[in-house]
Amino acid sequence: MVRRKPAGQLQGRGKFRLLARILANSSEDYIVINKKLAVAALAAFASTAALMGGAQAQGRDQIRIVGSSTVFPFTSAVAETFGRGGKFKTPVVESTGTGGGIKQFCAGVGVGHPDLTNASRRIKKSELEGCAANGVTAVSELEVGFDGIVFASSKGATHTDYTIKQIWQALAKQVVVNGQVVANPYKKWSDIDPALPNKEIEVLGPPPTSGTRDAFVELVMDVGCTQFPEVKALPADQAKAVCSQIREDGGYVEAGENDNLIVQKLVANKDAYGVFGYSFLEQNLDKLQGAKINGVAPDLDTIASAKYPVARSMFVYVKSQHVDVIPGIKEFLAEYTSERAFGEEGYLEAKGLIPLPKAKREKVRTDILNLTPVTM
Amino acid sequence: MTDIISTPRAAPYQSDDFAARLRKRYAAERRFKMYGIAAIAIALGMLAVLLASIVSQGYTAFAQHDLSLEIYFDPAEIDPQGTRDEATLSGANYAALARQSLQAAFPEVESRTERRRLNAIVSNGAGFELRQMVMDNPDLIGTRQTVRLALASDYDQLLKGNIDRDVPEANRKVSDQQIQWIDKLVSNGNIVNGWNWRLFMNGDSRDPELAGLKAGIVGSLLTLAVTLGLAIPIGISAAVYLEEFAPKNKLTDLIEVNINNLAAVPSIVFGLLGLAVFLNAFNMPRSAPVVGGIVLALMTLPTIIIASRAALKAVPPSIREAALGVGASPLQVVTHHVLPLAMPGIMTGIIIGMAHALGETAPLLMIGMIAFIVDTPGGFGDAATVLPVQIFMWADSPERGFVERTSAAIMVLLAFLIAMNAIAVVLRKRFERRW
Numbered sequence: 042m043v044r045r046k047p048a049g050q051l052q053g054r055g056k057f058r059l060l061a062r063i064l065a066n067s068s069e070d071y072i073v074i075n076k077k078l079a080v081a082a083l084a085a086f087a088s089t090a091a092l093m094g095g096a097q098a099q100g101r102d103q104i105r106i107v108g109s110s111t112v113f114p115f116t117s118a119v120a121e122t123f124g125r126g127g128k129f130k131t132p133v134v135e136s137t138g139t140g141g142g143i144k145q146f147c148a149g150v151g152v153g154h155p156d157l158t159n160a161s162r163r164i165k166k167s168e169l170e171g172c173a174a175n176g177v178t179a180v181s182e183l184e185v186g187f188d189g190i191v192f193a194s195s196k197g198a199t200h201t202d203y204t205i206k207q208i209w210q211a212l213a214k215q216v217v218v219n220g221q222v223v224a225n226p227y228k229k230w231s232d233i234d235p236a237l238p239n240k241e242i243e244v245l246g247p248p249p250t251s252g253t254r255d256a257f258v259e260l261v262m263d264v265g266c267t268q269f270p271e272v273k274a275l276p277a278d279q280a281k282a283v284c285s286q287i288r289e290d291g292g293y294v295e296a297g298e299n300d301n302l303i304v305q306k307l308v309a310n311k312d313a314y315g316v317f318g319y320s321f322l323e324q325n326l327d328k329l330q331g332a333k334i335n336g337v338a339p340d341l342d343t344i345a346s347a348k349y350p351v352a353r354s355m356f357v358y359v360k361s362q363h364v365d366v367i368p369g370i371k372e373f374l375a376e377y378t379s380e381r382a383f384g385e386e387g388y389l390e391a392k393g394l395i396p397l398p399k400a401k402r403e404k405v406r407t408d409i410l411n412l413t414p415v416t417m
Numbered sequence: 418m419t420d421i422i423s424t425p426r427a428a429p430y431q432s433d434d435f436a437a438r439l440r441k442r443y444a445a446e447r448r449f450k451m452y453g454i455a456a457i458a459i460a461l462g463m464l465a466v467l468l469a470s471i472v473s474q475g476y477t478a479f480a481q482h483d484l485s486l487e488i489y490f491d492p493a494e495i496d497p498q499g500t501r502d503e504a505t506l507s508g509a510n511y512a513a514l515a516r517q518s519l520q521a522a523f524p525e526v527e528s529r530t531e532r533r534r535l536n537a538i539v540s541n542g543a544g545f546e547l548r549q550m551v552m553d554n555p556d557l558i559g560t561r562q563t564v565r566l567a568l569a570s571d572y573d574q575l576l577k578g579n580i581d582r583d584v585p586e587a588n589r590k591v592s593d594q595q596i597q598w599i600d601k602l603v604s605n606g607n608i609v610n611g612w613n614w615r616l617f618m619n620g621d622s623r624d625p626e627l628a629g630l631k632a633g634i635v636g637s638l639l640t641l642a643v644t645l646g647l648a649i650p651i652g653i654s655a656a657v658y659l660e661e662f663a664p665k666n667k668l669t670d671l672i673e674v675n676i677n678n679l680a681a682v683p684s685i686v687f688g689l690l691g692l693a694v695f696l697n698a699f700n701m702p703r704s705a706p707v708v709g710g711i712v713l714a715l716m717t718l719p720t721i722i723i724a725s726r727a728a729l730k731a732v733p734p735s736i737r738e739a740a741l742g743v744g745a746s747p748l749q750v751v752t753h754h755v756l757p758l759a760m761p762g763i764m765t766g767i768i769i770g771m772a773h774a775l776g777e778t779a780p781l782l783m784i785g786m787i788a789f790i791v792d793t794p795g796g797f798g799d800a801a802t803v804l805p806v807q808i809f810m811w812a813d814s815p816e817r818g819f820v821e822r823t824s825a826a827i828m829v830l831l832a833f834l835i836a837m838n839a840i841a842v843v844l845r846k847r848f849e850r851r852w
């Protein structure tokens with residue numbers, strides 16, 4: 042049996058000295074130390090509280106941005122360059138998704154609410170009305186540039202030319218067969234069109250929470266279904282469901298928000314296709330190729346000229362009421378709309394942004410610097 | 418059994434039946450051992466695969482190629498009036514100095530587009546690094562110095578072999594001409610490979626070659642300090658009261674059941690609580706370590722309370738009885754005897770809880786700590802992020818250079834976790850008593 046040591050011996054061993062002193066000394070000492078500790082703890086707590094209360098009361102000196110994960114890489118690159126200028130703190134950029142960002146942005150005016158929000162689509166009329174109801178009455182819009190959504194596969198894939206109609210047939214929950222709307226029977230690409238490869242349909246794409254998914258549904262699914270008069274003949278709400286619902290029987294795999302993961306899976310599986318933003322394709326051109334859609338391959342020129350059909354604009358919305366309250370917002374917008382940032386060969390293009398045409402850029406710049414309110 | 422005794426055999430327990438049964442029993446035992454070994458082998462194998470994949474992808478990130486260029490700190494460019502005024506110094510175009518130096522090495526490059534491509538070899542951060550040097554030491558102005566500047570990530574990746582030179586030019590981020598330039602720089606000794614101090618000295622960046630973990634590490638330390646400061650006193654007090662003083666009744670039973678349940682609640686729920694209570698009701702700042710720390714303290718409290726109670730329970734009652742017997746008050750029994758003896762177990766619980774908190778991202782999502790934050794936080798109210806969030810954000814970035822940096826960040830986080838667990842083991846070994 043191990044000999045029991047009294048607690049005081051801990052001190053004798055020279056370890057745990059403070060602990061032993063607090064816990065094992067005579068009771069008066071213990072109480073004294075305990076009081077000191079309590080006072081110290083209280084003081085620390087009070088000072089923290091005071092500090093934070095002060096910080097809240099005096100306002101913020103740091104711009105706060107929320108919103109879309111698609112626009113996030115561009116806005117954060119501008120934020121970094123802006124912060125490096127040394128005059129202002131680097132803005133904090135959160136990636137919350139377009140919808141979540143607009144919700145926070147519209148929640149109110151004041152230092153507790155974000156100043157800017159990123160969006161991978163235009164703000165909706167209903168969202169603007171919600172904004173106004175919470176006192177956010179002056180919202181300005183900054184169009185950042187274009188982003189394409191690609192339908193990509195690994196370099197080994199042989200067939201890389203699809204139409205929007207074929208993609209809709211491959212991915213919709215319900216399709217039109219012989220004039221009837223039925224549950225999607227297609228298992229292989231060749232079931233849709235014998236000219237397509239005799240391979241299982243397997244498409245990896247973003248989940249419903251993603252702005253990329255919203256845009257994919259809007260630009261591909263809702264367009265593809267209009268090629269079938271049978272769908273058009275349905276009542277409007279049914280037609281919308283048939284158009285935009287994506288199959289859930291394994292043909293479309295929700296691969297999460299992480300596009301790098303989709304890239305890795307495509308490299309491992311030559312027959313699979315992936316749906317993601319153009320910037321990921323551009324970074325991985327040695328491993329992946331983007332399929333032509335309606336005969337047009339995705340690249341900088343086809344997306345900028347809107348020849349490539351699956352392209353969208355990206356936006357940043359500004360709460361004009363915050364502009365002179367939070368320092369640096371105007372300067373930040375000037376940095377964002379400078380030619381070295383969102384212009385041709387600017388640093389955002391290196392990150393995968395597709396710049397707006399020159400005339401449009403100038404209009405965007407004057408509009409945002411004058412804080413022209415957004416109109417629907 | 419009876420017939421074994423009654424039949425007069427020489428060695429009844431060595432009958433064939435018995436031998437067969439014995440063999441079977443031994444075989445069963447061997448099989449059981451094999452299952453155990455197989456289970457351990459599978460677990461170790463998985464760990465080895467995980468570690469091997471992380472280390473093999475990430476070890477290259479601890480070294481980085483730098484451009485070693487002779488820079489002329491041109492007074493005409495930096496400080497034309499010679500005032501050494503801080504605003505003038507900070508506003509100068511330092512990137513141009515790096516470009517001039519690079520272009521001097523390639524006088525044959527003349528056209529604008531080609532120069533642009535050549536300039537792409539220098540990182541966007543080179544200008545800021547030069548500015549920092551001049552701000553720290555204005556005497557550099559007017560001198561020529563050989564300095565190390567960041568090489569753009571794509572070229573670093575090329576030299577590390579992560580960008581394949583053999584694929585067709587159109588499919589590469591780096592053109593043939595740029596490869597030639599890089600090879601020339603290498604043969605001239607203008608490119609040096611060394612310890613990647615930027616990984617530890619910089620905050621986050623959108624440029625992989627500049628991105629570092631400093632803001633994440635400092636944010637993690639601030640957050641854990643708040644967690645520790647709250648969880649230790651509350652956790653230990655709760656455990657001591659419940660174990661030593663609380664009456665055994667329906668109410669304490671209910672509390673106990675709820676604490677055990679809380680330990681199993683998914684961590685995102687604590688994040689939602691933090692959003693609703695601390696941000697919305699108390700108006701605390703978003704993305705602040707103080708809120709993160711409080712949320713993580715709530716999350717780790719059940720673990721600490723359960724571990725502390727187990728440690729207190731393990732102290733034999735004879736110690737309490739002896740202390741009471743010589744006239745100690747119940748408070749003295751606890752503070753002088755039971756708590757010191759239970760401390761190693763409590764410490765282990767706290768450190769495991771802290772390690773859990775260090776690796777957590779989900780509860781921080783809701784309170785805005787998953788954000789792009791470059792500046793290193795200076796206090797508990799500043800916007801901050803933590804190490805695992807940094808990993809999450811890098812894993813989501815498209816640039817090739819972030820792949821190895823993600824793995825390197827995982828290795829740094831694992832190092833912290835292993836260190837914390839090692840402290841727990843050492844504490845236990847050092848102070849554990851057996852009765």
